[in-house]
Amino acid sequence: MAQTLKSQFGPVVAGEIAAMLAPHCRTFDAEAFTTDGLSGFEDLELMAPAGQLANVMKRHLPADFAAAGAVVLESLGPILGGSSGHGMAPFFYLPHVLFVARYGLGHFDLSMRLQHALTQRFTAEFSIRAFIEHDQPRTLRQLARWTLDPSEHVRRLVSEGTRPRLPWASRLRAFQRDPGPVLDLLERLKDDPSLYVRRSVANNLNDIGKDNPDRLLETAGRWLVGASAERRWIVEHALRSAVRRGDRGALALLGYAHAARLDVHDISITPQSAVIGDTLVIECVLRNPARRAQTALIDLVVHYIKARGDRSPKVFKLKRIELAPNQSVRLCKRVSLAQLTTCQHHAGEHRVELLINGISQPLGGFDLRLG
Numbered sequence: 001m002a003q004t005l006k007s008q009f010g011p012v013v014a015g016e017i018a019a020m021l022a023p024h025c026r027t028f029d030a031e032a033f034t035t036d037g038l039s040g041f042e043d044l045e046l047m048a049p050a051g052q053l054a055n056v057m058k059r060h061l062p063a064d065f066a067a068a069g070a071v072v073l074e075s076l077g078p079i080l081g082g083s084s085g086h087g088m089a090p091f092f093y094l095p096h097v098l099f100v101a102r103y104g105l106g107h108f109d110l111s112m113r114l115q116h117a118l119t120q121r122f123t124a125e126f127s128i129r130a131f132i133e134h135d136q137p138r139t140l141r142q143l144a145r146w147t148l149d150p151s152e153h154v155r156r157l158v159s160e161g162t163r164p165r166l167p168w169a170s171r172l173r174a175f176q177r178d179p180g181p182v183l184d185l186l187e188r189l190k191d192d193p194s195l196y197v198r199r200s201v202a203n204n205l206n207d208i209g210k211d212n213p214d215r216l217l218e219t220a221g222r223w224l225v226g227a228s229a230e231r232r233w234i235v236e237h238a239l240r241s242a243v244r245r246g247d248r249g250a251l252a253l254l255g256y257a258h259a260a261r262l263d264v265h266d267i268s269i270t271p272q273s274a275v276i277g278d279t280l281v282i283e284c285v286l287r288n289p290a291r292r293a294q295t296a297l298i299d300l301v302v303h304y305i306k307a308r309g310d311r312s313p314k315v316f317k318l319k320r321i322e323l324a325p326n327q328s329v330r331l332c333k334r335v336s337l338a339q340l341t342t343c344q345h346h347a348g349e350h351r352v353e354l355l356i357n358g359i360s361q362p363l364g365g366f367d368l369r370l371g
Contacts, residue, residue, distance in 0.1 A: 053095035
């Protein structure tokens with residue numbers, strides 16, 4: 001079973017943080033820190049255990065944030081070696097990030113140094129938002145400088161931390177109203193050499209499009225002019241929600257302005273009665289019945305049941321196809337139903353559909369049981 005966020009902040013993590021801090025602060029009581037940090041732990045949910053440890057850091061480190069921040073900086077372990085393959089381990093630093101967000105607003109320069117260091121070990125996307133809210137002009141200037149940082153982790157912080165709708169974080173309402181400052185930063189990163197950064201740029205632009213669809217289309221259209229394959233990928237990924245909505249402007253930018261008339265048959269969704277941990281296999285055949293060749297952008301949508309019983313669609317990119325008259329193609333997609341920290345499944349009837357150039361083609365559904 002996948003680890004939950006809560007499980008990342010149990011007795012072991014609290015003790016390890018204490019052991020890291022103690023050598024750098026003569027007055028630090030590691031045993032008292034651990035005891036205090038674990039008080040009431042079993043009653044806390046989601047990110048609350050990390051928040052509790054952040055508050056305990058405040059109580060047990062020097063009262064002056066400048067001194068406390070210096071201890072935290074000195075205590076940090078090695079930076080991440082790359083952008084993947086670390087699993088849940090970097091979440092160890094979530095309490096440190098929340099400590100900076102909650103107590104470092106009056107110490108801008110030190111807090112920026114802390115976040116620069118922490119984002120190379122975990123991510124500072126949750127803390128940088130507090131500084132955007134507190135002092136937007138100064139924080140944006142710092143983020144602009146970081147677009148040139150040698151570390152891909154720091155450059156990614158620029159795009160990920162400014163997402164108006166960042167998951168697990170409060171929304172940046174000012175950027176929902178006017179995404180101009182964010183778009184200025186994304187312009188600097190749209191041709192970043194790191195896929196890790198470019199994926200974040202695409203996710204940010206996708207966020208912007210949910211509140212400002214015209215700005216999304218304008219930006220996407222401009223970026224497509226003379227675009228490299230890497231930049232075109234950013235645009236396609238950024239337009240995914242617009243395509244799911246059937247936005248004709250987004251589809252036109254991708255070259256799919258016209259509806260494709262395709263027959264869908266031999267539909268198979270197995271198992272029809274699934275349990276958590278199963279792998280769903282969705283198959284169908286598309287045939288072009290027309291007398292001319294047709295091109296189409298094909299996406300798969302699974303409408304997952306949420307905790308309150310409503311449905312939330314998740315789009316899986318399938319492929320672009322070009323079919324000659326009477327030509328057919330078989331599509332197959334395997335979808336994991338494993339319970340993950342970032343994807344919690346709930347029992348009920350799930351619907352499945354294809355999007356063919358943004359137009360819905362229902363495939364059926366499956367029933368998910370908890371076991």
